[in-house]
Amino acid sequence: MTIQRWWRNRESLSRVVCDLLAGEFARLRPGGSPPAHPHRWPETLPLGPDGVGADSLDLLQLASALNEALHLHRSGIEDYLLVHRTVGDWLDVCEAALGRFDGALSFRTSGSTGEGKRCEHPLAALEEEADALAALLSGGAEAPRRVVSVVPAHHIYGFLFTVLLPDRLAVPVVDGRGTSPGGLAAQLGPGDLVIAHPDWWGALLRSGAALPGGVTGTSSTAPCPADTARGVRGIGLARLVEVFGSSETAGLGWRESPDAPFRPFPWWRFGDDGRVTRHLADGTVLSATLQDRLSHDEGGFRPSGRLDTVVQVGGVNVSLAAVQAHLAGHPNVEAAAVRLMRPEEGTRLKAFIIPARNAPPREELYRRLTDWIEATLPAPQRPRALAFGPALPVNGMGKPCDWPLATDR
Known part of the structure; x- marks a missing residue:
């Protein structure tokens, strides 16, 4: 059986490109509305505000992500992505570029956790x-x-x-x-x-x-x-x-x-x-x-x-260290610890928070943090249970340890 180059199958190329762009768009807009037509974008769909919803800076980031993944720079025509603005146009550019070079692809580790690492294959x-x-x-x-x-x-x-x-x-x-x-x-x-x-x-x-x-x-x-x-x-x-x-x-x-x-x-x-x-x-x-x-x-x-410190949430690799650093960056948070829930607790992340000195009362702090988490982190990275206290949990040896889910705020 003769197997054609993978990108000559337009449906396969479309799934790779659209999934990559949708994932990158979600990373750029954490907590925002998902792109139109999830999982399958028609080729006539504009990538801009009247379609997918990307602005000029988003388009630059989307083009860069696509260039990195498919090595479009090896063809010398990657700049055409910024000239054409529909899904079908970008598929055409990818197809033309891959016709010149298709010998390598790059994938990112922990794609929803921040920068990640580029892995070339x-x-x-x-x-x-x-x-x-x-x-x-x-x-x-x-x-x-x-x-x-x-x-x-x-x-x-x-x-x-x-x-x-x-x-x-x-x-x-x-x-x-x-x-x-x-x-x-x-x-x-x-x-x-x-x-x-x-x-x-x-x-x-x-x-x-x-x-x-x-x-x-x-x-x-x-x-x-x-x-x-x-x-x-x-x-x-x-x-x-x-x-x-x-x-x-x-x-x-x-x-x-x-x-x-x-x-x-x-x-x-x-x-x-x-x-x-x-x-x-x-x-x-x-x-x-x-x-x-x-x-x-x-x-x-x-x-x-x-x-x-990477764990799995919903089939996605999530860096606990990255989420912890993000939470600690909130002005009302002095320090934070993040863990995956125990099996009997659930399948999401949980966080322990030391409130900063200027933090509001507990209920108001909880509301502020949960709203901020929803707006700034992709779904797999969002802690679904917050506990509060004056010090991070440690065991008798002074090492970080687990904590029960909070029964109140």
Whole structure:
């Protein structure tokens, strides 16, 4: 089977570009109204105030983000983005630029947490992984007939599984993000391949929906809780393939049982110094420093926690340090601590606040902070429970510790 260049599929190019622009626009306008036509922008839609809603400064940032991701500067025609102002125009510029150079793409870590880090990947490396995934996911009792995605296409997981993989499977892509997990389950059938993340699978379980036979799922962005992985099989999912990786590395390994270690993709070599390396066919050597602790056993590996302060909220990487610094920057806040809620508390962030000396009474402070949080932070970064006190919580050893959710303000 001959596989065309990914960007020659106009629908795939549109999903990548529109998801990237929508994500960048949301970053530029935290707490603001979402762009028009979420998840699917018509090509005639203007990018300016009478369409998506971007002003001249927004357009400059959107063009820069697109240039960075698709390496449009390698073609020398990226400036045309600022001349043309509809979605279709920008797709045309991208298509022309990628026709000159399409050998690399860049993805950002923790895209909703602030600056993030740009991670460049040779297209050949991503295509090699997509080939391996196609072989892995074609091995079930039902041949894949559709890819049903609930993840954005401009992150590395979405690009691999909803852009490169469908071309290799020769199947269409259905965007399921506008439908609830339970509602989407009712629309699935044998041969459907659902591309999702742990929180989505957990929400599907809570919906009480059942799945028809022959549906396969994938999960990535974080290890899927064992109870969730077992639970979705209990409601009819034929296979759940977990892929572990990062924006820096793409996929590192996969597994089908929550009790098993991840099986490394064969091209990776794991060093004792926390680095991984990979050799491409053209002699290029790729290497990256892992952000997760890995324990190796049984010919595979098991994640054992992050080495940094990034957690998962709604399938999105969120930097606790970035949110904490943001809260501490409020004039009525002396200091702040931020943590992910315990499982019995919820799945969002919580914050402990030391009020500044000039802070208003507690109820007024709570109102000010919650309004400010809504206006200045994207949804995954917003603490949903605030506690207050004269000092940050510490344990008997004087080290930072957890705190219960506040029962009052």
